[in-house]
């Protein structure tokens with residue numbers, strides 16, 4: 001049975017109010033937590049890959065591991081659509097003309113830039129065939145790739161024994177040919193084909209080439225798929241989250257032939273299907289959070305942790321409620337799962353950071369708690385804080401006079417900027433200008449049109465905001481009308497109960 005920590009606290013309840021961690025200690029604990037979360041973000045898988053050998057008839061090996069593939073056949077339609085052609089990889093006969101014909105029958109490949117499809121050989125030089133124009137004997141399902149990808153990029157779960165693995169659905173997207181001496185695809189993130197797309201799978205067929213490394217980056221980490229050495233002999237593959245930046249280095253010789261697939265997180269079978277969670281108790285983060293929460297001096301009266309997501313999600317899409325938190329990736333999922341397993345109320349919520357540096361809100365001094373990014377406190381920031389204090393106090397007195405609930409419960413700070421946390425994830429909204437207050441502006445718009453979360457405790461922000469989505473558009477009043485947009489970040493918001501109410505079992 002979970003025990004109430006208060007009963008084991010030797011200092012006694014009358015000392016509780018004095019058992020706050022000092023500001024410095026609190027900051028240290030938060031910095032350590034931030035470091036663990038950032039390390040988790042850095043070490044979490046954002047890409048995976050492997051090799052599939054080609055069956056060697058002569059060797060007649062049985063039960064080879066990994067399971068080998070037959071040579072891969074591709075049929076495609078001729079440019080005039082009048083007949084089909086065939087290519088088998090790896091090429092047995094160097095004089096075989098079929099590879100050259102495939103290259104000739106491809107159309108130049110475009111790439112997505114914003115909403116547009118752009119053709120620019122400086123940026124992407126490749127050929128493509130649409131799935132309707134070719135057929136292949138290669139089926140990645142035959143080699144267990146789906147399971148590997150599901151396990152690494154969308155791990156299956158175990159929460160209160162309700163196992164709900166996050167199934168991935170795949171869709172063949174293109175056949176691409178990158179040819180030497182100048183084929184390439186410069187740095188980009190993939191344009192998601194739908195709101196549920198989480199990643200892409202690239203299968204590189206056996207055909208000799210030089211160069212053409214696929215490089216994938218996330219959170220300062222880089223994975224380099226150097227495929228040239230085995231390019232002639234085996235199938236090589238990589239699956240990555242679509243929001244990770246990647247590039248294909250110049251192919252200096254030969255043909256790099258790939259099948260690309262879109263990876264989607266499968267829609268839940270029922271709306272209330274349990275959220276899939278990894279077995280969080282095995283995570284280092286779980287242990288660290290647990291010991292922090294068992295510390296009576298950590299947020300003794302309760303508080304809120306706001307942890308900015310490290311991956312990009314379409315968190316203002318129309319189907320966002322089915323998408324998140326189910327579709328959390330990598331470290332975000334780990335953080336969410338660890339907090340949930342510790343019985344903490346945790347939500348994924350949109351966060352608007354107001355860049356107008358016109359507002360300050362201070363936590364009650366007695367809280368001895370710091371609001372802001374723990375990683376970024378500077379002397380300058382402290383000084384600025386002190387200077388604004390007088391102004392703030394005047395504002396606060398004003399606010400207290402107001403019959404409305406004081407704004408301090410709804411507006412928080414991140415590095416001295418005003419922050420609003422949404423009440424829930426919601427699709428992008430177009431605010432009704434008529435309802436806006438006369439002075440207009442972001443604050444007024446948010447107040448009237450964007451439901452916000454109300455917390456009675458300050459928020460401690462962990463990690464840096466990463467990726468914004470359009471949250472709201474509205475007409476602003478000024479000398480002229482203008483269309484304004486408001487962007488939000490997704491953050492994992494955890495409400496930490498007062499120490500005496502935490503139920504952390506050992």
Ligand SMILES: O=C(O)CCC(=O)C(=O)O
Nearest residue numbers: 190202214246248258260
């Ligand atoms: O071929 C590859 O390695 C990656 C392809 C790619 O990035 C894309 O098609 O968007």
Ligand SMILES: [Fe+2]
Nearest residue numbers: 188189190246
């Ligand atoms: Fe890509």
